[in-house]
Amino acid sequence: MYRGRGATLYRQRMAKAKINPPENSLTDLNYQRDCQLALEPSLTKLLDMARDAGWDLHQATYAVMILAAANLRNQALPEEASEEQDSTQGN
Secondary structure, eight states: OOOHHHHHHHHHHHHHOOOOOOSSOTTSTTHHHHHHHHHHHHHHHHHHHHHHTTOOHHHHHHHHHHHHHHHHHHSOOHHHHHHHHHHHTTO
């Protein structure tokens, strides 16, 4: 899709793209909203790239949702991780 000078410019532009860090603590009521606002431009760009590559936008969006759900399922919540550790240590 991107070749030659276009590929170089694309890589430079993507290298500069950053996600804003959190400004509030994890327990702040606005933390989730701020996270969504920080991720939205990158997610929109990812979906645009998928569409430009020929993928159906609805299917690409669904794929991202499935991948995000799988990622979330594979992450242990802090309290689950400590309970798991306690059970392996016999506590």
